[in-house]
Amino acid sequence: MTLPKSLLLVALVAGLLLLIPLVAMQYTTEVNWTFSDFVFAAVVLFGAGSTFVLIARMGNNGTYRLAAGVGVVAGLLLVWANAAVGLVGSEDHPANLLYGAVLLVALGGAIAARFRPLGTSNAMFAAALTYVAVTIIALFVWKPTGAAAEPSAHLLNVVVFNAVFAGLWAVSGWLFRRANGSVLGRQLA
Template sequence: MALTKSILRVALATGLLLLIPLTAKLFLADMAWSLGDFVAAGILLFGAGLTFVLIARMGDNTAYRLAVGVAVAAGLLLVWANLAVGLVGSEDNPVNLLYGGVLLVALIGAIVARFRPLGMSNAMFAAALTYAVVTVVALSIWTPPSATAEPSVGMVNVVGANAAFAAIWVVSGWLFRRASATRSTVGQRLA
């Protein structure tokens, strides 16, 4: 499929996804999205879709493309959750800025690996490890609120949610590792 056609599909999918909160805003009084929220969501969704399209084209098997999808989803969810509610405390907690390091590790690792499956696997595992380290550092800085201030935010919730997010990076790394094994097997048969 041509790159232009793929980009148009990403733009169309972004627009269709944004119709969901727009419809909710029209019919639900509690829907508090502003124009800025729609713009931010559009940029995040389109950026994630474009990233997937550009990187997935570099792979030659389904495992690679799936791994790219999982990695892009992990990055999207990390940014979205951090902007919406925060990963540690509320979205206004400055300690949440540390999670930008996870994205940097994944991005720099992918570039250094030249988007090759084995290197991408290592980059995603490094991102998962960075995620765990950032969570430990963030939790050592952050003091959980009292039960009366934010009863829904507790240490168990924070640790559980962050463990789930780190696991997504691990799944991506595992899929890239599988893509690497598949690719090397194909290369050996052709040689």
């Protein structure tokens, strides 16, 4: 599929996904999105889909594309969860801004590696470690005061939730590592 067709498909899927909250708003008051919520969701969904399309085109096997998909989903979920409810405490907790470093490490490392499987694998593992480091800093080092202090943030929930997110980055790194082995195996054959 050509790049313009792929991007058109991404836009179509993003639009269809946005119909879910739009329809839900017609039947329940539990879903109450504003225009800016829809714009944010459209940008995030289209951005993630486009990123996947561009990165997946650089690989030549299914494992590489799966690794790219897991990495993009990890980034999408990080942005979405952080904007919606926050990864530590509420979305207003200032430490949540630190999670942007995870995206910088992942994308910056992948770009520096020119999206080659081994280098991108290292970038994803570094993103997982950055995620763990940011969570530790947010929970144990940086204790906000005043309105940002969150006594209701349950430590176990935060740790488990963040471990799952860090695990997604590690799985992406592992898959990129496997994709590298597939590339080497074909080159040697």
